[in-house]
Amino acid sequence: MSSLESKGDGGKWLDAHYDPVAGLYTFSSCVDLADLSGDGDSRLVVGDLGTGSTGMKLKVYRGTALMSESTLLDLPAGLVALFIDQFEPRIPVVAVASGPCVYVYKNLRPYFKFTLPTLEINPVEQAMWQQVREGQIDPVMLKEMLEDVRKKADVPLSDRSLRFLSLAADEVDEFVQLHKQQPIRRQTVIICIGTLKKSTADEDGISCLVIGTENANVFVLDPEAFNILSKMCLPAVPTMMDVTGQFDVEFRITVACRNGSIYILRRESEKPKYCIELPSHPVGLVRVGKNVIVGCSDESLQGFTQKGKKLWRIPLPAPITTMAAMELPARGLQAVLVGLANCQVQLYRDKNLLSTIKTPDAVTSICFGRYGREDGTLIMTTKGGGLMVKILKRTAAFDERDGAPGPPLAQSVRLNVPKKTKLYVDQTLRERENGLAMHRAFHMDLSRMRLAAARTYVKVLESSLTPMSCSLSEPLKMNAVVQGLGPSFKLTLNVQNTASCRPVMNLAISFLYDDNLYRIRNAYMRIPLLVPGLIYPIQTFVECVSDKGVSDIIKVFVLHEEKSAPLLTAHINMPVSEGLTLS
Amino acid sequence: MGLFDKLVGWLRLKKEVNVLCLGLDNSGKTTIINKLKPSNAQVQDIVPTIGFNIEKFKTSSLSFTVFDMSGQGRYRNLWEHYFKEGQAIIFVIDSADKLRMVVAKEELDNLLNHPDIKHRRIPILFFANKMDVRDALSSVKVSQLLCLENIKDKPWHICATDAIKGEGLQEGVDWLQDQIKTMRT
Secondary structure, eight states, X not given: OHHHHTTTSTTOEEEEEEETTOOOOOOGGGEEEEOTTSSSOBEEEEEEOTTSSSOOEEEEEETTEEEEEEEOSSOXXXXXXXXXXXXXXXXXXXXXXXXXXXXXXXXXXXXXXXXXXXXXXXXXXXXXXXXHHTTSSOHHHHHHHHHHHHHHOSSOXXXXXXXXXXXXXXXXXXXXXXXXXXXXXXXXXXXXXEEEXXXXXXXXXXXXXXXXXXXXXXXEEOTTTOOEEEEXXXXXXXXXXXXXXXTTTEEEEEEEETTSEEEEEETTOSSOSEEEEOSXXXXXXXXXXXXEEEEETTTEEEEEOTTSOEEEEEEOSSOEEEEEEEEEGGGTEEEEEEEETTTEEEEEETTEEEEEEEOSSOEEEEEEEEEBTEEEEEEEEETTSOEEEXXXXXXXXXXXXXXOOOSXXXXXXXXXXXXXXXXXXXXXXXXXXXXXXXXXHHHHHXXXXXXXXXXXXXXXXXXXXXXXXXXXXXXXXXXXXXESSSSEEEEEEEEEEOOSSOOXXXXXXXXXXXXXXXXXXXXXXXXXXBOTTOEEEEEEEEEEOOSSOOOOEEEEXXXXXXXXXXXXXXXXXXXXXXXOOOO | OOHHHHHHHHHOSSEEEEEEEEEOTTSOHHHHHHHHSOGGGOOSOOOOOSSEEEEEEEOSSEEEEEEEEOOSGGGGGGGGGGTTTOSEEEEEEEXXXXXXXXXXXXXXXXXXXXXXXXXXXXXXXXXXXXXXSTTOOOHHHHHHHTTGGGOOSSOEEEEEOBTTTTBTHHHHHHHXXXXXXXXXO
């Protein structure tokens, strides 16, 4: 048992299968479990994204083996299995949404393709392309006119016009020749897909498809005829969707949108009834019972009622990668699984952490349900394309541990208070006895020190020895850096004008040094105009001419060209030259 | 079991043995028991067992009473109520179901660690069933996956079987019969 405990999930899960090289790249929205042959043996249906541009496949797993594989035409946005007819045996169809279409597979064969209705086209745009076809306007003029329409009109341009506007001048003619004969169309694409029971709540009842599109609409489709039963509008583009209820009775569609809000749609209303505004973007949306659990990009999990009232918020140890609901009605278990970027999957019932599963890689999709003949199966795919199947033990019981973590760890750390020795006690005794004399002596010394400091300061100001200039007309700062081992050194002076908006002009630099020891290439330099804020590195080369291994101080003066008193001064202690001059 | 019961047991002419038939759902327990019955008593249609069935069959010297338990998850907690009565266990494994081999192992471990079973030296017969399925595991592989070599204190035996044709069943039942006889003497 101890080996199981050390795995971190409390020995509640059985490792049924792990294939680290399954090559499954997918998200939770593209994974579903369904009894595709009607024999009571559930299969795993996965819309594999491949590399994102090639190798999109519809894969079906049975047990530990890949059962079938068929190529998808486009990147899948979502995949659901649903019943669309009453025929026996009850075999569900698989609906894969990609681009503007929903491909429906029956018995894993293409059965039906539903395409979203095209959107209305700007009449002005249509007229323009008509004129192009008739040869009345040339591409350059078309470009100008389309640009006008794009800025003014409230109906957006079609894909073709937008593509045309982005072309370079030499590609325009060819593009127009190629496309002018075809009528223009404007289409939208499907972002998310869900299912909604038509009239019964049975597990194998007929379901409607629910589709969220890029132009912020939600459609409910008829299961038999695939026409649109209901159309709803959202204020923003939907990204995730959760559907409950029955279409004929009452339903709720909870939609997370790209603007960071969650909208709740109900029957008989075209517009969302409730809105939840989140402080950060939603990355996972799961409904557990009557509550909506949202995973946010600020590493937190939040619970809301179905009317949008916030119930709780808990921080998570890492960013969320995916979320899924875990429902096992036979054991009365309703919880939410959260995949984290730190290679963990955490199980929460409301706001209580029930268990943590450690995974060898970050999980990108989670699916919990009946797989094969086992009801409590957890299927996960990892970032590296691995497939992991875990089965909940029959004897596993989830008890809510106390959510409060107890006193913080810092409380038990002892404070670092230094100890006092006998020396300290003796000192305090002396202070107690001779307090008056000590006070007087100290104040006398302090006054003397102030005097000495003031004297030195005045002396420094008089001879401008400071590397900071405090005069109001030329606030300057300078520091000097010496690089190299010798005999030649590189001397860099960083001069900066610290005024807020006044440039400084007509400055020069002069060096004072011992001729016998050093040679400087140009001992007098003019400084360019100093723009406030910038640091000007001014470089020169110093060569040590002595072979005695002695070093000296070089003084640098920054002066105004008309005045002889230096503005600021720097003293550079030259390092000992570690080489010999060749000359 | 009182002294009187034991006396009655010994005095029986044909000895009766209670056997528990366990295993996950869809592993073929009812089919195996059905195949062991005399051919005129066999049923044609086999449906998933609800709760459990009591079946009887005879071999040359023993009369077996089999508790054919349902293997569905929700009925598996019934198993332990019959552990006391069992004098032998037949454990059926679907060798084509690689995914649930861990579940079978888990149930077997629960069984072996149960206080009613743990300290009794009762024979366990494993049937690695569905050998006819194309990608079925061999009986050696099944015994490896179930860690059968760790069972030290009980006699056990594993047979590869095909319950529909009845292949391999007789070998297993003969072994079980020998074990029960040696235990009695």
